[in-house]
Amino acid sequence: MGFRKKDRVQIKSPQQIELMRIAGKVVADTLQTLSVSVTPGITTKELDAIARECIYGAGATPSFLGYYGYPAVICTSINEEVVHGIPSDRVVNEGDLVSIDCGAIVEGWHGDAAISVIASTNPQPSIQKLSDVTRASLAAGIEAAVAGNRMGDIGSAIQAVIRGAGNYGIVEDYVGHGIGTEMHMYPPVPNYGHAGQGLELQVGMVLALEPMVTIGSPEVITLADDWTVVTTDGNWASHWEHTVAITESGPQILTINTNN
Ligand code: MF3
Ligand code: CO
Numbered sequence: 063m064g065f066r067k068k069d070r071v072q073i074k075s076p077q078q079i080e081l082m083r084i085a086g087k088v089v090a091d092t093l094q095t096l097s098v099s100v101t102p103g104i105t106t107k108e109l110d111a112i113a114r115e116c117i118y119g120a121g122a123t124p125s126f127l128g129y130y131g132y133p134a135v136i137c138t139s140i141n142e143e144v145v146h147g148i149p150s151d152r153v154v155n156e157g158d159l160v161s162i163d164c165g166a167i168v169e170g171w172h173g174d175a176a177i178s179v180i181a182s183t184n185p186q187p188s189i190q191k192l193s194d195v196t197r198a199s200l201a202a203g204i205e206a207a208v209a210g211n212r213m214g215d216i217g218s219a220i221q222a223v224i225r226g227a228g229n230y231g232i233v234e235d236y237v238g239h240g241i242g243t244e245m246h247m248y249p250p251v252p253n254y255g256h257a258g259q260g261l262e263l264q265v266g267m268v269l270a271l272e273p274m275v276t277i278g279s280p281e282v283i284t285l286a287d288d289w290t291v292v293t294t295d296g297n298w299a300s301h302w303e304h305t306v307a308i309t310e311s312g313p314q315i316l317t318i319n320t321n322n
Contacts (some may be wrong), residue, residue, distance in 0.1 A: 276297055
């Protein structure tokens with residue numbers, strides 16, 4: 063996925079961050095609805111239809127639909143699929159690990175988030191742990207998204223959680239990104255790095271942090287549909303993402319439903 067490279071970060075005013083929070087809430091509400099819909103027997107196309115209804119129903123626009131020709135509202139990536147799986151007639155099976163990525167636009171401002179859900183009331187512990195580690199690494203990255211820190215502080219915080227948890231792979235071919243009036247903006251936000259290095263973080267930056275973690279090798283390839291990214295070794299992967307604003311009072315997650 064290419065970045066529309068700009069040489070400068072788009073700095074948002076507090077008012078603009080409030081608009082992004084509205085877009086973020088639409089994404090969070092949609093993912094909340096989807097998370098309870100992920101049960102054995104549902105197809106990923108049905109999940110996509112639910113997302114479509116949630117986003118348009120909220121008066122927002124889905125950002126993925128038509129993005130470089132992408133044909134759906136969400137990405138649904140199952141098991142060894144890492145990201146960018148296209149909703150289809152594929153049926154979700156008991157125990158599947160389903161990552162759902164969702165983006166919406168409100169008044170020109172974007173929100174982008176992803177969750178991983180296991181389609182089971184009794185998930186396999188190793189798969190639950192994969193998702194939990196990925197989610198915890200995202201939380202650590204968010205904590206490091208503080209003005210005066212550097213980009214490498216985010217990456218190293220994410221990496222430390224994953225490395226400390228066991229034999230996991232950190233996907234390097236895809237990274238987080240700046241977000242604002244476009245979904246993908248400068249700067250890239252790697253899920254690895256060196257503390258104290260890289261771009262200085264400032265108030266008004268909004269970043270999408272999105273660790274992609276595998277069991278084993280981090281190597282990925284793209285399938286012939288030109289979208290679906292899978293692990294080369296077939297091991298399963300998890301993806302969690304939030305849109306995060308760097309404010310005077312610290313990091314604020316925009317892709318949450320505060321009523322949750
Ligand atoms: N939202 C994804 C990301 O986290 C990108 C989705 S690609 C699309 O950056 F084509 F589906 F939009
Ligand atoms: Co993203």
